[in-house]
Amino acid sequence: MSTTLRTPPAHGTAKPPQDTRAGGVEPIAPPPQELTNEEIDKVFATIDIPPCPAIVIDAMREAQKDIPDVVRLAKTISADVGMAAITIKLANSPLFRAGAPITTVRRALERLGTINVVCVVVAAALRETLKGPSAAFLDGYWAKTSAVALGSGMIAKRQYGISPDAAYTYALFHDAGIPLMLRRYPEYEKVLTICRATGDLLVDSEKDYFPCTHPVIGSLLVRNWGLPAPLINAIRLHHERDVYHLPDATLHGNSLSLIATTHIAERLIGQILGEKEYEVGQALFDRAVVHLGLSSEDLEDVHEDMIQALNEAKR
Numbered sequence: 001m002s003t004t005l006r007t008p009p010a011h012g013t014a015k016p017p018q019d020t021r022a023g024g025v026e027p028i029a030p031p032p033q034e035l036t037n038e039e040i041d042k043v044f045a046t047i048d049i050p051p052c053p054a055i056v057i058d059a060m061r062e063a064q065k066d067i068p069d070v071v072r073l074a075k076t077i078s079a080d081v082g083m084a085a086i087t088i089k090l091a092n093s094p095l096f097r098a099g100a101p102i103t104t105v106r107r108a109l110e111r112l113g114t115i116n117v118v119c120v121v122v123a124a125a126l127r128e129t130l131k132g133p134s135a136a137f138l139d140g141y142w143a144k145t146s147a148v149a150l151g152s153g154m155i156a157k158r159q160y161g162i163s164p165d166a167a168y169t170y171a172l173f174h175d176a177g178i179p180l181m182l183r184r185y186p187e188y189e190k191v192l193t194i195c196r197a198t199g200d201l202l203v204d205s206e207k208d209y210f211p212c213t214h215p216v217i218g219s220l221l222v223r224n225w226g227l228p229a230p231l232i233n234a235i236r237l238h239h240e241r242d243v244y245h246l247p248d249a250t251l252h253g254n255s256l257s258l259i260a261t262t263h264i265a266e267r268l269i270g271q272i273l274g275e276k277e278y279e280v281g282q283a284l285f286d287r288a289v290v291h292l293g294l295s296s297e298d299l300e301d302v303h304e305d306m307i308q309a310l311n312e313a314k315r
């Protein structure tokens with residue numbers, strides 16, 4: 001049976017995430033509840049949530065067994081050339097690389113662990129499922145999402161208690177609602193383009209122009225595809241202004257740390273790519289930095305690590 005090969009914390013500056021919820025100075029709003037029926041109806045009335053592809057169902061069924069059949073899982077993934085290529089590339093990426101480059105899905109499974117590989121399969125299937133108009137835009141979206149996922153993993157590696165692979169996986173999925181909205185609403189690309197040019201927060205513009213937002217749609221998509229509840233919850237809440245002050249029962253501390261790594265990665269990747277940042281905003285970024293206990297020197301180091309990792313990933 002394959003197991004996840006975890007990379008130990010890389011730097012001595014790592015500190016445990018701080019629970020900024022205790023004693024927070026801001027008033028605590030009532031916690032967001034489960035999606036209401038009204039919210040779900042509104043989303044399903046306007047958005048076509050794609051069904052779960054067969055390869056994802058097969059891979060998840062295998063991964064959920066007490067003892068997954070790695071050979072069978074490798075065979076399922078290898079049958080899809082694109083899937084196999086993505087899996088092997090990730091196993092050789094700076095985040096997971098250990099020793100000589102590997103060339104087979106079977107070896108990638110051993111290095112990444114079954115759960116990670118299934119998440120990669122789901123992300124690749126998602127990308128395939130959401131192909132359509134705005135191909136050039138979508139290519140840019142996935143390139144940036146991959147960079148944010150890598151960056152989130154790099155940040156998690158510096159921290160105690162945050163799994164780099166969980167941070168990577170969460171980051172891959174957290175904005176899955178964006179391509180769905182792009183496919184559904186012809187005006188969405190225009191709204192996004194404005195946000196990119198002005199730095200207006202995308203989620204605020206979505207509230208202004210559309211009947212739903214990408215966190216809600218993304219969370220419904222991953223719920224429909226049978227992904228784990230903590231992932232669903234973190235996606236749903238990642239733009240809530242009070243996300244760093246929610247009670248543990250609403251959002252578990254581990255999920256909050258995943259959100260924080262992504263908040264920081266989004267901002268830093270935006271800086272590296274020379275883009276205006278329209279996803280996180282200054283307030284959530286500042287809270288993420290406090291939550292993870294990062295100093296300005298830590299942030300500079302993370303920034304450097306990310307530039308290096310992105311350059312290596314391009315090779």
Ligand SMILES: [Fe+2]
Pocket residue numbers: 174175214215238239279
């Ligand atoms: Fe988002």
